[in-house]
Amino acid sequence: MSVRSLRDPAALGRLGWSIVALVCLWPLLVIAQFRPGALFEAGNLDAMGHFLAGFWPPEVSGFFLQLLWTATLETLAMATAGIALALLLAVPLSLAVTRSLSAASLAGGRHSLVVSAVRAMLRLLLVVLRGVPELVWALVFVRVFGLGPAAGVLAxxxxxxxxxxxxxxxILESGDLRPARALMEAGSGRTGALLYGLLPGVSQELVSYTVYRWECAVRASVVMGFVGAGGLGQLMDQSMKMLNGGEAATILATFLVLVLGADALSAWLRRRLA
Structure with a gap:
């Protein structure tokens, strides 16, 4: 085999686009005042070292572990209930805005102007829902429900x-519609075409992303805890205000265990659905 045949014909194009990307990225880094060299300055290294040294040893006293266990249960309850509420909103909205699931698309027809307008309004609603950060919603609901995980669940x-x-x-738009259309042509309804024609092919992606969002909800509870939404985040806020690095280290280790558990759950569900 010659050297010419081993050469990637698209290498020059990739190199060119990589250079263009770097040229475009540089002004953004300047605007963001990103100076990685500051990490290695002597004064900054000493400050970071002193701060991280306060995280050792982790706090393992019985009283704190009891508080940690209660806060962990609150965090898991907040994240799980929040995702359950999110699914109640997401499932009907996603089915409504997905063009490929409409009867016209499955039958190979055209969409009416009214249906297209309603779908556009629903997509605008989704932009509003996800455009406002959960921290802002938490600040609003803390005023209503007071301190505690209820505000975090709604946020x-x-x-x-x-x-x-x-x-x-x-995900549904990118799925293979041929089985669903075949079921429609055989006389099946839209629900049957969705359940038996489209969902089996995309179920792994749907479950994986849902579990990932649950993992993100666990992490988001840290930020919301700083505004009084309860859970591990509120416990972390108290520990940091008291400059207790050992407690903060134990809380961070707990978050790591929760994230590892979410990864294991996602892998197990994917294997079950394979």
Whole structure:
């Protein structure tokens, strides 16, 4: 085999686009005041080292572990209830905005102007739901429900409902419609075509993204805890205000365990659906 045959014919094009990307990225880094060299300055290294040294040893006293266990349960309850609420919003909205699931698309017809207008309004609603950060919703609901995880549940449900609906619709749009159309031509209804023709091919992606969003909800509880939404985030806020790095290290280790658990759950569900 000659050297010419081993040469990638698209290498020059990729190199050119990589250079263009770097040229475009440089002004953005300047605007963001990104200076990685500052990390290695002597004063900054000492400050970071002193800060990280306070995280050792982790706090393992019985009283704190009891508080940690209660906060972990609150965080899991907040994330799970928030995702459940988000699914209640996302499933009907995603089915409504997905063009490929309409009776006209499955039958090979055209969409009416009214249906297209309603779908556009629903897509605008999804932009509003996911466009407002969950932290803002949490600040609003804390004023209503007071301190505690209830505000976090609603904040996650609204924001993540818009996110899930958007991604669900994109996954359904990119799925193979031929089995669903074959079922429609055989006399099946739209629901049967969706359940037995389209969903089996995209179920792994839908489940994987849902579990990933649940993992994100667990992490988002940290930020919302700083505004009084409860859970591990509120416990972290208290530890940081008291400059107790050992407690913060234990809380971060707990988050790591939760994320690893979410990864294991996602892998198990994907194997079950394979």
């Amino acid at each position: 996650l449900g609204i924001t993540y409902g818009g996110m899930l609906a958007k991604v669900f619709s994109e």
